[in-house]
Amino acid sequence: MIVPQHAVRTAVASAGGAHFAFTDRWGGVSAAPYEQLNLGGAVGDDPAAVLANRGLVARHLGLDPERVVWMNQVHGRDVAVVDGPWGDVSDIPAVDAVVTARRGLALAVLTADCTPVLLADPVAGVAAAAHAGRPGLVAGIVPAAVEAMIALGAVPSRIVARTGPSVCGRCYEVPEAMRAEVAGAVPESWATTAWGTPAVDVTAGVHAQLEALGVRDRHTSPFCTRESGDHFSYRRDRTTGRLAGYVWLDG
Numbered sequence: 001m002i003v004p005q006h007a008v009r010t011a012v013a014s015a016g017g018a019h020f021a022f023t024d025r026w027g028g029v030s031a032a033p034y035e036q037l038n039l040g041g042a043v044g045d046d047p048a049a050v051l052a053n054r055g056l057v058a059r060h061l062g063l064d065p066e067r068v069v070w071m072n073q074v075h076g077r078d079v080a081v082v083d084g085p086w087g088d089v090s091d092i093p094a095v096d097a098v099v100t101a102r103r104g105l106a107l108a109v110l111t112a113d114c115t116p117v118l119l120a121d122p123v124a125g126v127a128a129a130a131h132a133g134r135p136g137l138v139a140g141i142v143p144a145a146v147e148a149m150i151a152l153g154a155v156p157s158r159i160v161a162r163t164g165p166s167v168c169g170r171c172y173e174v175p176e177a178m179r180a181e182v183a184g185a186v187p188e189s190w191a192t193t194a195w196g197t198p199a200v201d202v203t204a205g206v207h208a209q210l211e212a213l214g215v216r217d218r219h220t221s222p223f224c225t226r227e228s229g230d231h232f233s234y235r236r237d238r239t240t241g242r243l244a245g246y247v248w249l250d251g
Contacts, residue, residue: 004029007072008060013219015160017250018120018127021061022164022221023243024230028053030241038232038241041070045241051080058106061246068246071188072093073131077139079148082107097130097145101152104251108244113167113225114233115203116245117142119215121154127247134174137205138185146213156214161207164245165231166223169201170194172235 008027013020026036029052034045039057041050060066069082071183072092079097084105086092097117098107107129109116114133120126130136130145146156169191174182178199182205183190189205206216225233225243232241 004056006036008037008056010057010060011164011221012061013121013162014123018122018160019061019246019248019250020118020120020160020162021246022116023057023245024165025232025241025243026229026230028056031249033237034241035158040242043242044239045235057244057246062104063106063142063246063248067104068108069100070096070108070110071098071129071131072097073110075131075133077134077136077141077144079141079144079151081148096132096136096141097128097148097217099126099128099148099152101126103249105139106246106248108246110235110242110244111164111166111225112240113172114244115166115206116164116243117145118162118164118245118247119145119149120160120247120249121149121158122160122249123158124153124155126152126154129245131249132202132206133167134200134202137209138182140209141146142206142209143213146210146215157216159215159217161210161215161218162245162247163203163206163218163220165221165223165225165228165243166203167191167226167233167235169199169204171224171226172199172201174200180212
């Protein structure tokens with residue numbers, strides 16, 4: 001058994017019985033180039049190391065590793081409503097958001113530059129985790145997740161939203177045509193890099209979508225994954241691990 005050299009570190013916040021957590025890259029057992037706390041199972045890392053890392057984080061957060069719901073993320077807008085963990089890895093659907101009305105069930109989202117979006121209405125007992133990259137922002141994955149929450153009794157004005165570490169608008173360089181396409185769908189995503197070239201700010205776009213839906217209680221992580229050596233970044237390193245965001249409600 002490989003023992004991690006450092007303790008797991010997570011940024012955790014709570015609001016009215018809803019809990020939100022985001023990992024960084026430290027405290028796990030994965031070897032380079034996935035060191036240390038890689039939580040992604042489809043990036044080439046040793047599956048045993050990924051499983052160990054997921055267990056380390058869950059126990060650090062006081063969660064049962066078997067009661068964490070993961071996704072097969074595909075940059076779309078499909079949402080799955082769940083009331084328990086998947087039966088088998090082969091059962092995990094290709095979706096970019098999971099929603100639950102089951103208190104105590106943790107939902108997880110993997111990222112390495114995309115924006116992890118955690119949502120909860122503690123009064124209704126409804127939570128959601130969404131994966132918002134540039135394609136998902138344009139497709140409307142976050143509005144789709146909120147719509148699914150509303151169908152389960154959530155009220156937008158009660159929803160608490162937290163977005164985690166992601167590549168910032170100063171670093172997410174894209175071709176001019178792509179910036180125009182994304183901004184055509186979500187104007188608030190229009191950005192320019194620190195060196196003056198076209199860029200997209202996915203997190204700004206996500207928050208604009210949430211604002212339009214009536215979600216007012218929102219918080220953004222201060223970390224840019226491309227700039228931070230404490231976080232995985234696909235745009236910076238290409239072959240790298242995945243961070244995770246977790247949301248759950250008191251049972």
